[in-house]
Amino acid sequence: MGPDGMGPHRVRFSFDGAPLEASRGMTIGGALLANGIVSWRRTRVGGRPRGIFCGTGVCFDCLVDVGDRRAVRACLVLVGDGDEVQTSRSRRAAG
Amino acid sequence: LSGVIDVAVVGAGPAGLAAALAAGDLGCEVTLIDAGSGPGGQMYHPAMLFPGRRPARRAAEHLPPGLARIRQARQVRHLAATSVGQAARDHDGMVTLSVGGLEGGAETTVEVRAVVLATGAAEVVLPFPGWDLPGVTTAGAAQALLQSQGVTVGRRVLVGGSGPLLLPVAAGLAQAGVRVVAVLEATPAPAARPRASGDAAVLARHGVPVRTGYAVVACLGTERVERAVVARLDRQWRPLPSSRYEEIVDAVHVNFGFSPELELPRALGCAEAPPASRPAAAVACDTDLATSVPGVFAAGAVTGAGRADVAELEGYLAGMSAARYLGRLTPDAYAERTRTLRDRLEHARQLDEAYPLPPGWLEWPDADTVVCRCEETRWSDIGAAVAGGARDLRAVTEVTGCGLGYCRGRVCGPALRYAVSAASGVP
Numbered sequence: 352m353g354p355d356g357m358g359p360h361r362v363r364f365s366f367d368g369a370p371l372e373a374s375r376g377m378t379i380g381g382a383l384l385a386n387g388i389v390s391w392r393r394t395r396v397g398g399r400p401r402g403i404f405c406g407t408g409v410c411f412d413c414l415v416d417v418g419d420r421r422a423v424r425a426c427l428v429l430v431g432d433g434d435e436v437q438t439s440r441s442r443r444a445a446g
Numbered sequence: 447l448s449g450v451i452d453v454a455v456v457g458a459g460p461a462g463l464a465a466a467l468a469a470g471d472l473g474c475e476v477t478l479i480d481a482g483s484g485p486g487g488q489m490y491h492p493a494m495l496f497p498g499r500r501p502a503r504r505a506a507e508h509l510p511p512g513l514a515r516i517r518q519a520r521q522v523r524h525l526a527a528t529s530v531g532q533a534a535r536d537h538d539g540m541v542t543l544s545v546g547g548l549e550g551g552a553e554t555t556v557e558v559r560a561v562v563l564a565t566g567a568a569e570v571v572l573p574f575p576g577w578d579l580p581g582v583t584t585a586g587a588a589q590a591l592l593q594s595q596g597v598t599v600g601r602r603v604l605v606g607g608s609g610p611l612l613l614p615v616a617a618g619l620a621q622a623g624v625r626v627v628a629v630l631e632a633t634p635a636p637a638a639r640p641r642a643s644g645d646a647a648v649l650a651r652h653g654v655p656v657r658t659g660y661a662v663v664a665c666l667g668t669e670r671v672e673r674a675v676v677a678r679l680d681r682q683w684r685p686l687p688s689s690r691y692e693e694i695v696d697a698v699h700v701n702f703g704f705s706p707e708l709e710l711p712r713a714l715g716c717a718e719a720p721p722a723s724r725p726a727a728a729v730a731c732d733t734d735l736a737t738s739v740p741g742v743f744a745a746g747a748v749t750g751a752g753r754a755d756v757a758e759l760e761g762y763l764a765g766m767s768a769a770r771y772l773g774r775l776t777p778d779a780y781a782e783r784t785r786t787l788r789d790r791l792e793h794a795r796q797l798d799e800a801y802p803l804p805p806g807w808l809e810w811p812d813a814d815t816v817v818c819r820c821e822e823t824r825w826s827d828i829g830a831a832v833a834g835g836a837r838d839l840r841a842v843t844e845v846t847g848c849g850l851g852y853c854r855g856r857v858c859g860p861a862l863r864y865a866v867s868a869a870s871g872v873p
Binding site for chain 1: 481488568569578579580581582583584586587588590591594595596597598599669670816819820821822851852853856857
């Protein structure tokens with residue numbers, strides 16, 4: 352256990368301001384799902400909810416903003432200690 | 447990265463790993479390029495180490511023994527979390543690849559003498575009302591989340607679609623404690639013959655029924671899937687109206703086969719084989735797995751292979767083929783070394799059944815079904831474009847904008863190409 356009571360296998364992050372925990376090594380998408388969150392973006396035309404669909408970086412449904420990194424694919428990028436994950440605001444993906 | 451590389455292998459799934467090992471064993475200097483954080487690709491997910499994980503699933507053991515050798519292969523340089531942006535073949539036969547990290551950063555240009563394309567395939571998913579609700583994922587997504595992170599999307603789920611991925615995904619979920627209401631294989635029995643397998647036994651033990659000739663034809667819910675409409679299908683996959691019933695579920699995992707990743711093969715000018723009974727075109731190869739472009743070879747799902755053992759055997763053959771192309775093997779030695787391999791490959795391919803994609807699914811979407819998840823193009827927009835004279839997917843895209851979003855049509859492309867071709871009569 353570290354001084355904050357967290358085991359070495361856990362990370363702390365936040366989603367739209369709410370503090371959450373996850374296992375180290377999870378992707379952001381996995382970490383959100385593990386916290387019972389299935390959607391974290393809205394489409395720009397119909398405002399339809401989106402979360403994980405392909406899980407392998409193909410579909411770009413799962414975009415989130417992480418700190419100042421915009422439009423990150425939540426299914427590919429690992430969650431890090433202190434990550435501030437937010438509903439994606441960008442129209443276009445970074446890559 | 448500098449100088450000229452003998453062989454670049456793109457993709458570190460079973461085909462790419464096998465190709466890298468085979469070429470490396472024959473003295474080629476190999477660079478293995480893959481977007482994943484470790485070897486294995488979509489077939490063998492590098493498992494995460496976290497408390498409570500059963501030892502057998504731990505990271506070091508996720509690869510089959512023959513491929514696990516990649517960790518000690520000195521001739522193979524593995525570039526993980528790396529993707530190939532562009533590819534071109536010069537007049538002198540040298541291939542130039544631009545290689546970069548996943549999260550942006552500078553791209554490096556590398557020159558290679560031979561390339562093995564083992565870029566794999568994306569899952570084919572057919573659109574139906576509610577398929578874009580959160581909680582509806584590809585079967586591959588459910589598998590990746592479970593195998594690599596121990597995460598499940600729902601607690602009471604349906605697994606549906608068609609092809610060899612359904613049973614292993616459902617079995618894995620059942621073992622993880624997910625209540626799998628049913629596996630719905632659209633291809634009616636006896637065409638779909640789930641072979642007596644460990645997966646089938648696992649499903650039987652957990653009381654999970656495997657229903658052939660059934661499909662999820664709609665998902666209902668507001669913020670996530672709450673109910674799924676299941677229907678019995680005729681042989682053409684048309685839903686039988688009186689057979690519809692609802693299941694309460696919080697996740698649905700679907701897969702209808704695979705669509706080869708052709709971006710790189712297309713950039714290099716490789717010819718394609720028509721889809722036959724499969725949902726999508728694949729890279730055309732000769733019996734030595736050479737593509738139409740000299741020095742460019744292909745193996746695994748990108749050639750249409752479905753099973754992991756076929757992909758792996760193709761990888762060994764493609765790696766040897768590349769070595770022969772570079773003069774590291776004489777034609778005689780090549781013939782000698784590949785004889786047994788070819789026999790095994792032929793045998794494995796016979797088990798690699800093609801699952802057909804009959805046209806009855808075209809009745810599943812309704813007018814408002816979002817078919818292009820990125821641009822939110824509706825099914826009725828596609829119909830209107832075809833009625834207005836668009837004869838192929840390119841023309842439909844020009845009118846509707848479908849396939850121009852984030853994913854560049856990789857998700858909706860196979861289904862829409864099929865739908866437009868069926869509606870316009872143009873193959």
